[in-house]
Amino acid sequence: MILRFAQDDDQTRMNFAHLEEFLKSIGEKPFRLKQVRHAVFTELVSNWNGATTLSKPLRDQLTATIPFTSLELVRESKSSRGDTIKAMFKLADGNMIETVLMRHDRDRNTVCVSSQAGCAMKCAFCATGKLGFKRNLTTEEIVDQVMHFARYLGKEQKRVSNIVVMGMGEPMANYENMIGALRFLNAEETLNISARKMTVSTCGIVPGILRLADEPMQLNLAISLHAPTEEIRSQIMPVNKAYPLEKLMAAVHEYVAKTNRKVLFEYVMLEGVNDTPACAVALAKLMNHPLFQVNLIKYHSTGVFTPTEEQHRLQFKAKLEDLGCVVTHRVTFGEDIDAACGQLANKNMPHPVSPSSS
Secondary structure: OOOOOOOOOOOOOOOHHHHHHHHHHOOOOOHHHHHHHHHHHOOOOOOHHHOOOOOHHHHHHHHHHOOOOOOEEEEEEEOOOOOEEEEEEEOOOOOEEEEEEEEOOOOOEEEEOOOEEEOOOOOOOOOHHHHOEEEEOOHHHHHHHHHHHHHHHHOOOOOOOEEEEOOOOOHHHHHHHHHHHHHHHHOOOOOOOOHHHEEEEEOOOHHHHHHHHOOOOOOEEEEEOOOOOHHHHHHHOOHHHHOOHHHHHHHHHHHHHHHOOOEEEEEEEEOOOOOOHHHHHHHHHHOOOOOEEEEEEEOOOOOOOOEOOHHHHHHHHHHHHHOOOEEEEOOOOOHHHOOOOOOOOOOOOOOOOOOOOO
16 A cells, blocks of 8 residues: 555565655656645555546556555455455465454444464463464554555545554554554544554563553543552563553553543453452452443353353453443454454464464
């Protein structure tokens, strides 16, 4: 996709600067850039040939010179309810990523994007962590995931309304490219998606949380907490050894003090691990802030733990509410196509790819 990046990346193949230089080099006038932007982000054309406001020779030159997208669609899967679509993409180097569109009631359409190919965090309950880390995605590759579904929805005269960076990878470990993509998608001349409808989720990378606190964009922060004590969290989330719960919560409090924005704490419920009455009490103590909200999540089994039964989850929720917490229970999207929380793992990947050192 045509981008103006905050920084260059040696894996980036095109951006507005490159395009502008190319158009100038072949003698095109400055207004051509505006025509291209309108075709891509307003008309949502699927390729250069679709940009019919441009001449056929120019479209042919663009097709031959500048790739329209950095992603190759390998397959798409739709949930039985029809409210979730998962896309598997092949990157230029052969690595694979997955992206999910969740279609809510009314006109809310959320794209869950990946920020890395694979993940280094190794959370015990997450299928993506089993893949290991391949590499960071470029800003272009992150944006192109959203653009794919923007074009899909555009055929129905609908638009992407929300973005959650909750797909494959740890966003804070790819901060520059992740934040560059969100800035780009927030811009009026692109998709103009409100920053308040963008959410960045982290497993607890403290430096990233502190950087996000200083961002001028009013982004939402979600913390993958999943345990209320140092002992339990260290058992299921290795990141807790580098950034223990005490440091994590201190960073979150600093974030709230600077931004005055609500923080969502994600909590996957694992039977006999983090769903006991004692865990509820410990969690309520951590959530002792008016801008903290707990989001309980059904564990979509990856074969390691047992999901907490629904009735038990509801009892846990009621206990937290009795203790003064603001609590929601996440609606599951796409479990039947391995598109739900923690399930993205490139299943049935056509070509296995070796880890990259980049």
